[in-house]
Amino acid sequence: MSDSDRYSMPDQQARFARAKKESNERYLDITTVYDPAFLKGKRVAVTGANRGIGLALAKELTEAGAKLVAIVRSTSDELEKLNPDELIKGVDQTSNELCVDLEHAIKGGPIDILINNAGYFMREEETLDNLDFNEQLKTIDICAIGPLRVTSALLRAGALLDGSKVVMITSQGGSVTWRTTQNPDGHDYGHHMSKAAANMMAALLAQEVKSKGIAVGIFHPGFNKTGMTEKYKQIWEVEGAVDAAVGAKRIMHEAGKLSMETSGKFINCEDGLEIPF
Ligand SMILES: NC(=O)c1ccc[n+]([C@@H]2O[C@H](COP(=O)([O-])OP(=O)(O)OC[C@H]3O[C@@H](n4cnc5c(N)ncnc54)[C@H](OP(=O)(O)O)[C@@H]3O)[C@@H](O)[C@H]2O)c1
Numbered sequence: 001m002s003d004s005d006r007y008s009m010p011d012q013q014a015r016f017a018r019a020k021k022e023s024n025e026r027y028l029d030i031t032t033v034y035d036p037a038f039l040k041g042k043r044v045a046v047t048g049a050n051r052g053i054g055l056a057l058a059k060e061l062t063e064a065g066a067k068l069v070a071i072v073r074s075t076s077d078e079l080e081k082l083n084p085d086e087l088i089k090g091v092d093q094t095s096n097e098l099c100v101d102l103e104h105a106i107k108g109g110p111i112d113i114l115i116n117n118a119g120y121f122m123r124e125e126e127t128l129d130n131l132d133f134n135e136q137l138k139t140i141d142i143c144a145i146g147p148l149r150v151t152s153a154l155l156r157a158g159a160l161l162d163g164s165k166v167v168m169i170t171s172q173g174g175s176v177t178w179r180t181t182q183n184p185d186g187h188d189y190g191h192h193m194s195k196a197a198a199n200m201m202a203a204l205l206a207q208e209v210k211s212k213g214i215a216v217g218i219f220h221p222g223f224n225k226t227g228m229t230e231k232y233k234q235i236w237e238v239e240g241a242v243d244a245a246v247g248a249k250r251i252m253h254e255a256g257k258l259s260m261e262t263s264g265k266f267i268n269c270e271d272g273l274e275i276p277f
Contacts, residue, residue, distance in 0.1 A: 008273035010172075010181035012223065016240030019271065027271045030246060034253040036064035043085070045069035045111045045159075047093065047150055048118030050076040052226035053169070053251070056244035057115060058082055060252055069111060071102065071150065073118070093118055093146030094138070103153040111159045113255055115167045116147035117221075121191045121228050128186075136190035143170070144197035151205065162213035165258050167251070168202040171195040172220040172268065177276040199266060199277055206264035215263040219254055221247050222270035240270070 009015040019027035026033050044061050048054035049070035055078055061068050067085040073092045080087070088105050092098050120142040122135045147168055154160050172178060173188065174195025183192070199218055206216035223229065223239055224247035232241075242250075250269040257272075266275045 006274055008268040008271050008275055010175075010178040012172075012182070012239045013235075015270070016238075019240070024271070027240075030249045030253060034249050035256075036060070036249075036252065038256050039064035039066040039252065041065060041067070042112040043067045043069060043109065044113045044115065045071055045154070046115045046117055047071045047091070047147070048073075049084075050074055050079045052228060053221055053224055053244045053247050054115075054117040055079060056224075056248035057117060057251065058084070059245070060248040064252075067108070069106070069108070091150070093150055094141045096149065099149035099153045102150065103157045106154060106157050106159050109159075110161050111154060111164055113165045113167065114151060114154060114160060115169065115251070115255070116150060117169045118146065119143045119169065119171075119228075120194075123231055125187055125231075126189050126191070131189065136193065139190040139194040140197055143191075143194035144201050147198065148201050148205065155209070160209075160212075160214055164213075165215045165217065165255060166205070166209070167217045167219055167255050167258065168198060168205075169219055169221050169251070170198040170202065170266075172275055174199045175266070175275050175277060196277075203264050203277075210260070210263065213260070215258050215260050217255060217258040217262070218264070218266040219251060220266070220268045220270070220275055221251055222268070 044066045046054050046057045049058040050072045058068055062082045069086040070084040071088045071091050075089050086108050091102050120139050151166055173192040202216055202218040223241040224244045225236055225241050226244055254267055254269050268275050
């Protein structure tokens with residue numbers, strides 16, 4: 001397989017332009033390839049299911065007939081309207097204690113797919129002139145250690161078994177290889193360090209749970225129009241940002257394809273291609 005067949009493109013604007021030039025249906029209209037039928041009756045847990053991509057995933061799963069297990073720090077009217085099979089509130093994933101509580105709170109049997117979606121990106125662009133070490137530690141705690149706290153709690157609870165899948169929503173920002181293209185001037189230290197750490201965590205976890213028959217996907221969800229990316233509003237259209245409802249379908253399409261053979265790979269949900277670490 002050539003590198004261009006295997007890897008996605010680091011230049012987001014050029015990647016979107018090429019997809020349009022090539023009328024790439026997988027990229028431009030996920031409904032041409034995505035079949036949600038595999039989700040019917042499956043128990044799927046989503047962290048951060050109260051808003052943004054997490055809420056869109058919750059809606060997508062509910063529509064597909066999956067049993068939604070919402071794991072959230074705070075709830076929302078929109079999430080509660082979906083009437084999740086299980087709604088576990090108050091899980092701040094920076095707290096060791098609250099994640100131990102999660103281990104005891106989860107009730108309804110094995111989870112087929114766990115989607116670690118909750119994350120954080122400080123609003124201001126971080127440069128050498130405004131470095132914020134506390135924000136950096138907070139971001140690493142939420143984005144890299146948090147999903148490990150949640151996943152290990154569910155493993156200890158016996159909720160993740162042979163055949164279960166764990167999806168880590170990290171970010172293309174965690175690719176060290178892509179920094180020369182995406183951050184030619186540096187910046188965004190805390191966020192990008194946190195996602196690189198999340199990728200490492202997920203790669204190690206994939207190795208450790210291999211013998212249990214659990215596959216781990218490391219996914220960039222694509223560029224989605226959410227509260228987190230509002231600061232990039234001016235480039236949404238030129239870089240192909242999508243509504244979170246589309247992003248959710250892309251994620252579930254890749255979650256469906258995730259297997260023991262692809263476990264530990266870093267995948268761009270925009271085009272289904274790999275991102276180099
Ligand atoms: N949007 C994009 O284009 C994009 C691109 C690359 C990667 N991502 C990743 O995709 C995921 C979802 O992003 P989004 O755009 O939907 O973000 P968002 O709209 O800002 O939502 C963030 C979610 O994370 C939860 N969260 C934050 N801190 C938490 C904590 N300490 N404990 C538990 N939950 C916490 C929030 O819950 P509260 O409501 O309680 O704060 C919220 O549900 C994130 O991991 C993000 O890094 C997004």
